[in-house]
Amino acid sequence: MTNQIELLFLGTGTILPSPRRSCSATLLRTHKERILVDAGAGTLLRLRENHIHPLELTYIFFTHYHPDHVSDLVPILFCLRNCSWEENEGHRLRIWGPRGLLNHLRGLEQAYGRWLQNSGEEVKFYELKRRLLDFPGFRLIWGKVIHKNESVGYRFEIAGRVICFSGDSGYCQELIRLCNQADLAVLECSHPDEHAVEGxxxxxxxxxxxxxxxxxxxxxxxxxxxxxxxxLVEVASKFYSGEIVLAEDGMKVSLPVPATA
Ligand SMILES: [Zn+2]
Ligand SMILES: [Zn+2]
Incomplete structure (x- = not known):
């Protein structure tokens, strides 16, 4: 893992149950970071199936607050509360999301009381404000996409590589801008053309x-x-000349990092 970035697809489905596809969650791994993009139902289980302990997570970025993208925040926080932080000294989880994250959290705390609370040092929550955020080791650019009011897509720039996530979104220029020259673009594809749905x-x-x-x-x-x-591949390839892959739960996609990065 020292010289590559890896995407691990934990959940590639929707809220309609499928034995093969859990709700939305993708893990972006670098030699330093374990970045989760969305955490729909089943994420905690999928992490463990892939031998990843929730204490290893360093960031979660939510794209929006539909349940198929956010509902495992509850079990993740409850799990972390029941973990031995002392044995993982120095661990920090930073949870980011668009406008509404803190309100969402307040609602959860009203429902669950103290059972989701971790120490303020260990788990912190942030709402996106500036469009460009420089973290140690990576840059994040986000843009508003067409789905729910708060919905965003993400562009991660890590070690000379660019990985983009649409979240849920309709067709929009902002998504094209975010994905500009990306090495990997993870775009939702909810329905076939004949059953296309707005957003x-x-x-x-x-x-x-x-x-x-x-x-x-x-x-x-x-x-x-x-x-x-x-x-889906046959239809998408009429409009896109590059390589197309269908995500599957458990699928890994690696990107080598340039030697100088
Ligand atoms: Zn949605
Ligand atoms: Zn969705």
Whole structure:
């Protein structure tokens, strides 16, 4: 892991239950960081299936607050509360999200009381404000996308590589801008073209975004059952000339890091 970035797809489905696909969650791993993008139902279990303890997480970034993207925040916080922090001295988890994160947290604390509370040093929450954020070891740029009011997409710039996440989104220029020249673009593909739904992407729209942005590899993600029954790659490839991969739970995609990074 010292010379590569790895994406581990923990959940590639939606809220409609599927034995093969858990709700949205993707882990971005570098030699230093364990960055979770969204944490829908099943994330805690999927982490353990992949031999990752929640104490290893360093960041969570939420794209929006639909339950299929955020609902495992409750078990993750409760799990961390029951972990022995002393044995993991120096561990810090920083949880970020768009506007509404602190309100969401207040609601959870009203429902669950102190059972979700960890020490303020160990777990901290932040709402996104500045569009460009420099963290130790990576840069994050976010943009508003078309789905829920607060919905955002993310562009991570790490060690000379660019990895983008649409979250849930319809077709929009902001997503093309975020994905510009990305090494990997993880775009949602909720439904096939014939059942396209406003505020979500279909394979042709995801292909158009990837082509317009000049991304090097397109990973389609977040499939409702009708999308699973459709030939998404064939449709997307009519609009995008690069490599297309369908995400699966447990799938890993690695990017080598340039030697100088
Ligand atoms: Zn959503
Ligand atoms: Zn969703």
């Amino acid at each position: 979500h992407l279909s394979p042709s729209l995801a292909g158009k975004i990837a082509e317009a942005a000049g991304v090097k590899k397109l990973i389609l993600n977040h499939f409702y059952p009708d999308a699973e029954r459709s030939n």
